[in-house]
Amino acid sequence: MSANLLELQGVHTHIGAYHILHGVDLQVPRGQLTLLLGRNGAGKTTTLRTIMGLWQASQGRVAFNGQDITRQHTPQIAQQGIAYVPENMGIFADLTVKENMVLAARGARTAAQIDNQRLQWIFQLFPAVEKFWNHPAGKLSGGQKQMLAVARAIVEPRELLIVDEPSKGLAPSIINNMIDAFAQLKKSGVTILLVEQNIGFAKRLGDTVAVMDNGRIVHAGTMAQLAQDEALQQRLLGLSLA
Template identity: 45%
Template sequence: MSTCLLEFEKVTKRFGGVVAVNDNTFQVEPGRVVSLIGPNGAGKTSTFNCITGMYTPDAGEVRFLGRKIDNLKPHQIAALGIARTFQNLQIFHNLSVVENVMVALPKTRTPSMLPSMLRFASVQKAEAEAKRAAMEKLSLVGLAHLADHPAKDLSFGEQRLLEVARALALEPKLLLLDEPMAGMSREEVAGMVELIRRLKAEGLSIFLIEHDLATVMEVSDKIIVLEFGSKIAEGTPEEISRDERVIEAYLGRDVQREYARKSRTEQEQPVLQADDLHALRGDIHALKGVALRLYKGELAVIIGANGAGKSTLLGTIAGLYPAKAGRVTCQGKDITGIPAEQLARQGINLVPERRGMFPELTVEESLRLGAYCSRHGQQQVAEDVEKMYQLFPVLKERRKQLSGTLSGGEQQMLAIARGLMSHPEVLMLDEPSLGLAPMIVEEIFDKLYQLKQMGMNILLVEQNARAAMRIADYAYVLENGRIKMAGNPDQLMHDDRIRAAYLSGH
């Protein structure tokens, strides 16, 4: 009989040509807090989905208490004693807080229609017992005083706690928490840490995904690190914090080529400017007074840990998210609050994280789609397509191929080329190196440098800090929705606070 609670043995999960989980093996022991960390796209949530039956592995085995479970359905796995929360909140907004917990209890999962409709005494008794059990879980997470409130009226942090309470209602032996502290205030994070410690003290085993690495180091007995779907390290918090492979996974790999930088001058006027920018994502105060500048022919990079607010910043500038306060100007014109489709026509173009492909379109159709906002005629569009083929020769070879069948690097090149087809005033790119091999990353960055040399104004969000700093003219470090540092990339890259921004989360 295995002494491990959960065994993940040589598990692989593919999605087309993408290997989300790559031949990984690890164990979760009883009564411990084990954390699963890694950069965006590392395969963390896919791993949880393989454990909970959301995905069926293509190879390998998942065992719980010695029993093979990777062939079971999610509700069967939950019944065995594995409960989870989700990265994106999954609560019933129109139910009360206590009702959200009651739906997870065994007493309420097997109702009988007729007795329930006629309100038999046995039904009323069962409901009263279920409510008492639900209130115990709400008391455990500190929400008992809000039991009768609509769940939609809770703060974001309270909704996170509600999801934990509902998972606990399953009386699990193993609790999987997927980024439970995302979007929480410092005080709420401290409360969640205390809750995790109490649950562990009561004997519950916890498997945690969390981007706040300071908290991970604080609460974990063991940490497993993923990169590009593969396990690269496993050990105690002390061992992981010193592991150069982990540091490289978060800061990225350097590129070999040397790039010339453009220096800012006091006489210049910025092409793009943000001042005291605030934005919400749901109940999360994601941007807290951000200010930045982008000058003519400049490539400025924004770096920071997962959850720092980088994508929200680009999305707010691009008009995808409304600004709560502050102002964004382009060429001196206030563009705050202008819808994204209008901004695209005015030259603010965002190449989104994960590329936003239309997989059923060919490469050439995708490029032409990028000219949708252009006022140029068909002749000019055809010439622009040829320019993209000159810049990205591989796309010409693939011109009749469906974009969904391209490799990750080819899709990223297509996404950039598609963005250029509208002749943007400002080209913004969100994590263009995500999921790409180092050689492909260097090729993508070479292309970005070429675009900068051609006079393109580029604002880049990138988790590969080392490579991004190499090609950038100016750098901003975003932390918890605020610009913590800004300046010359060479100087910042040798600042110990950069490592702290990535590996602490505070």
């Protein structure tokens, strides 16, 4: 079994006339939390969408669990145990929290058919999901919507969770709750790939890190190494993690 659950090798992605990814090489180690960092427009979201088959790679290879998924469609990719939470969260605002969760639970037609033990575990991770169970999802706060989006992604067991900017626009207390939840998810054996701009969030959670610039991975290593090297931080990100 490979040490890497997910690997991208020489991935190029075109969107219309635009060449966005220029040979991305990315490794996501099994059982770890990998951060994908970079300035706005570096290609981070395009990388996630390419992994999920929402945009097709024009060249290169995406492998999950050693299997080539480059040409697979999004439903096929999701069925292999990959969950994706986009930056806009993708919740159904007119449905209740409960109805959003039922839709995400493939084997359930009612809330009673969701695995109760797993649901109670999710409630412990995200108490707001239980508190607002019967409320319209569109009336939740931004932080509560983000909690619902992640909870919905893990209502079924997943090997890999991919999340695009989970802390964006959230209050510090909600960010701390999100950090605790991701730490518990990782402890449970879920491999996690996060795009993140909040450097404090990144430092507290990350095992490994890849930094993107102009559609390429320009640095890969441990989060601890990057956090300790201010010159490297300035060169790659134009800021200090201190």
